[in-house]
Amino acid sequence: MTERIIIKEVSARDGLQAQPKHLSVEQRQRLIASLVKTGVPEIEIGSFVSPKAVPQMAGTDQIAAALPETAAEYSALVPNMKGYELALKAGIRTHAIAISATEQMNQNNIRKSLAETFTMAEDILVRAREDGVAIHVYLAVAFECPYEGKVSPATVLEQAAQLMRNEPARLVIADTIGAADPASVRSLMNECVAQFGTDVLGCHFHDTRAMALANVYAGIESGIRQFDSSAGGLGGCPFAPGAKGNVATEDVVSMCEQMGLDTGVDIPALLESVKVLSELMESPQGGRSHYWLNNNWQKISRDHAA
Amino acid sequence: MTERIIIKEVSARDGLQAQPKHLSVEQRQRLIASLVKTGVPEIEIGSFVSPKAVPQMAGTDQIAAALPETAAEYSALVPNMKGYELALKAGIRTHAIAISATEQMNQNNIRKSLAETFTMAEDILVRAREDGVAIHVYLAVAFECPYEGKVSPATVLEQAAQLMRNEPARLVIADTIGAADPASVRSLMNECVAQFGTDVLGCHFHDTRAMALANVYAGIESGIRQFDSSAGGLGGCPFAPGAKGNVATEDVVSMCEQMGLDTGVDIPALLESVKVLSELMESPQGGRSHYWLNNNWQKISRDHAA
Numbered sequence: 001m002t003e004r005i006i007i008k009e010v011s012a013r014d015g016l017q018a019q020p021k022h023l024s025v026e027q028r029q030r031l032i033a034s035l036v037k038t039g040v041p042e043i044e045i046g047s048f049v050s051p052k053a054v055p056q057m058a059g060t061d062q063i064a065a066a067l068p069e070t071a072a073e074y075s076a077l078v079p080n081m082k083g084y085e086l087a088l089k090a091g092i093r094t095h096a097i098a099i100s101a102t103e104q105m106n107q108n109n110i111r112k113s114l115a116e117t118f119t120m121a122e123d124i125l126v127r128a129r130e131d132g133v134a135i136h137v138y139l140a141v142a143f144e145c146p147y148e149g150k151v152s153p154a155t156v157l158e159q160a161a162q163l164m165r166n167e168p169a170r171l172v173i174a175d176t177i178g179a180a181d182p183a184s185v186r187s188l189m190n191e192c193v194a195q196f197g198t199d200v201l202g203c204h205f206h207d208t209r210a211m212a213l214a215n216v217y218a219g220i221e222s223g224i225r226q227f228d229s230s231a232g233g234l235g236g237c238p239f240a241p242g243a244k245g246n247v248a249t250e251d252v253v254s255m256c257e258q259m260g261l262d263t264g265v266d267i268p269a270l271l272e273s274v275k276v277l278s279e280l281m282e283s284p285q286g287g288r289s290h291y292w293l294n295n296n297w298q299k300i301s302r303d304h305a306a
Numbered sequence: 307m308t309e310r311i312i313i314k315e316v317s318a319r320d321g322l323q324a325q326p327k328h329l330s331v332e333q334r335q336r337l338i339a340s341l342v343k344t345g346v347p348e349i350e351i352g353s354f355v356s357p358k359a360v361p362q363m364a365g366t367d368q369i370a371a372a373l374p375e376t377a378a379e380y381s382a383l384v385p386n387m388k389g390y391e392l393a394l395k396a397g398i399r400t401h402a403i404a405i406s407a408t409e410q411m412n413q414n415n416i417r418k419s420l421a422e423t424f425t426m427a428e429d430i431l432v433r434a435r436e437d438g439v440a441i442h443v444y445l446a447v448a449f450e451c452p453y454e455g456k457v458s459p460a461t462v463l464e465q466a467a468q469l470m471r472n473e474p475a476r477l478v479i480a481d482t483i484g485a486a487d488p489a490s491v492r493s494l495m496n497e498c499v500a501q502f503g504t505d506v507l508g509c510h511f512h513d514t515r516a517m518a519l520a521n522v523y524a525g526i527e528s529g530i531r532q533f534d535s536s537a538g539g540l541g542g543c544p545f546a547p548g549a550k551g552n553v554a555t556e557d558v559v560s561m562c563e564q565m566g567l568d569t570g571v572d573i574p575a576l577l578e579s580v581k582v583l584s585e586l587m588e589s590p591q592g593g594r595s596h597y598w599l600n601n602n603w604q605k606i607s608r609d610h611a612a
Contacts, residue, residue, distance in 0.1 A: 208598055209595050210560075213516060214488075221527070255488070255517055259489040292516070
């Protein structure tokens with residue numbers, strides 16, 4: 001029996017949220033419609049944040065109200081209880097909440113202390129259980145913080161244990177600034193798996209230092225089976241040329257499928273999504289394997305079928 | 307004590323040998339001089355092949371005759387006994403010989419049968435022992451052959467065992483067409499390490515499918531400590547835009563150093579080599595991490611010192 005890798009496609013949220021080019025609701029719907037066709041099991045559709053703070057995500061409620069029918073699980077990022085209420089009202093049943101592992105990142109990012117952020121997360125987790133809403137908790141900057149430097153695995157494990165008390169549907173260890181290396185991933189995820197098991201865990205990597213795919217492999221070696229990725233590798237700081245964003249879905253899919261792990265993602269449909277994204281962004285998008293994959297995707301499929 | 311990773315820098319050979327732009331002897335000497343300054347422990351300076359067949363490598367004897375003094379080990383590729391004699395005469399004391407793991411690759415590449423190639427390798431190994439010359443044997447297309455498809459690990463292990471009888475200084479398992487994935491690397495290199503130990507083994511990866519750095523990590527996990535790489539990721543087929551060549555030295559160095567493995571390579575000097583290479587090739591060169599590293603190399607050094 002082929003083992004399954006669950007990919008959450010985040011281009012419509014993490015991919016778009018910091019781009020200088022803002023897409024309209026209709027354009028984001030076109031992206032999501034193309035992602036639905038790939039067969040990817042989870043799609044993050046946007047975030048319920050203030051449109052003043054993040055204009056790129058304005059109208060996520062409109063998108064939520066008219067999502068195409070699919071077997072894929074839709075989710076949205078909610079920054080706080082207000083966002084939770086909005087997402088719930090919009091019919092979203094899987095919410096992502098992000099907590100930074102360091103005091104300074106929480107202060108700089110959302111002007112809350114570490115303690116306040118944890119209280120907020122706990123309040124949302126308790127409330128979500130009453131509502132039957134699934135929560136994916138993201139522990140952000142879990143390897144390194146741009147303000148405080150390296151984050152100790154002991155801190156992450158303690159915070160993870162605290163969050164697990166309120167039973168999130170998933171706990172995602174997030175390398176928000178792309179500073180992890182495969183040895184650090186292997187070591188931290190081994191510990192997390194030992195404490196919490198694989199089913200509840202996920203990983204979220206950025207490709208800043210070109211190690212994201214190696215980090216995904218390290219995560220797989222530790223037993224992780226749930227990964228975030230973004231079609232075309234969209235995401236991250238768009239003002240740094242050559243500095244890549246999220247690990248690209250096509251890179252994760254092709255590596256996993258070639259290794260005999262089933263992602264359920266149709267590669268030609270995914271390449272079509274990247275094409276749609278390139279049109280919408282008016283600039284060529286594509287992960288590290290994009291060029292090769294465009295001309296050779298049959299080889300991956302054949303490998304997998306064999 | 308920090309563990310050591312031995313990098314053989316192959317840009318001056320594997321990097322240049324298939325480029326449409328041919329460098330002069332003086333230009334190649336400038337590249338090698340800049341590589342010497344990086345502290346990389348091994349530098350492949352070219353190959354002793356027919357200049358009619360590979361004009362990019364013409365004059366390797368002139369380069370060999372005027373190499374800068376350094377602690378680095380120089381080596382050259384020799385295609386056959388004639389090349390061996392030429393390299394020996396030119397003063398090269400470490401020779402690389404390449405044998406393909408499949409019948410068809412040997413036929414198409416050097417018009418010899420698999421059996422003939424092994425006999426040639428054995429003759430060179432016997433002769434080299436008399437001369438006190440170190441031989442690095444490359445087992446090419448060890449994961450997949452462009453003509454015969456996947457190569458079974460059993461075949462590779464059998465061929466490796468046969469070659470080991472004549473005691474090469476190193477046996478390099480080479481993913482010549484960049485078709486390996488980290489699971490296949492891990493599995494094959496585990497077997498190789500179990501049979502031959504880590505000291506004699508090396509790996510050579512191409513980044514065609516964007517998995518080269520993940521493959522290096524998988525090799526490290528299997529115990530491999532010797533890797534080929536090319537400054538700027540130069541190499542491979544230059545006619546396929548976006549299709550990368552050899553795994554980039556800067557990507558391997560930054561990953562290893564961040565994981566606390568000592569490569570002995572000075573990152574700013576390496577980035578200078580990539581700059582030299584860009585000037586010589588008249589097109590921008592650079593590995594996957596190049597942009598980030600150019601602006602942030604201090605972070606890697608700090609990480610390593612910690």
